[in-house]
Amino acid sequence: MKTTNITPELMQRQSFFEKLLSLLQGAAWALVVVGAFTLFTNFYHLGLLIAIFGAFLGSLVGFFFVVLFELIQIQFDKLREVKKQTKLLEKLVELQESNTKV
Template identity: 50%
Template sequence: MQGASWALALAGGSYTFLLFLPFGFIIASIIALFCFLAGFFFVVVFEMAQIQIEKLEEMKKQTHLLEQLKHSQTPLV
């Protein structure tokens, strides 16, 4: 999803710039920047989601290893 978000950000910004270019360079640049930032928002959101998913998977692995360690130890009596 991150690649699609980058494509949305870049293509949306470029298309919007070209669409509003007849109204002036400054106006087109400002509107294209806002469109790019909207697409970039999704890049950040999907990147954060991916990081959280990876963190959850790593925590599951660590929990599994700790449970194995706990069950393999013999009590010292």
């Protein structure tokens, strides 16, 4: 999992959807914990092994959403990098055109 240092500049550059996505990622992790804990406690009276298996099953839904939101975040990051590369390429083309005119 990729970790980044969040600076005030980065928070200002994030769009509304990226902030919402970050919130949803946190909610998905909370769903993992709640699902695992709930099914573990519900199945504990049947035995420890069954309770652990139940906790695993309870966390699967949350893990699905964690992976889904991470994939969406990766797409946002790709889009941001492509925009940066496009700006750099436009500058290079402009510089090359100005050099060929001389």
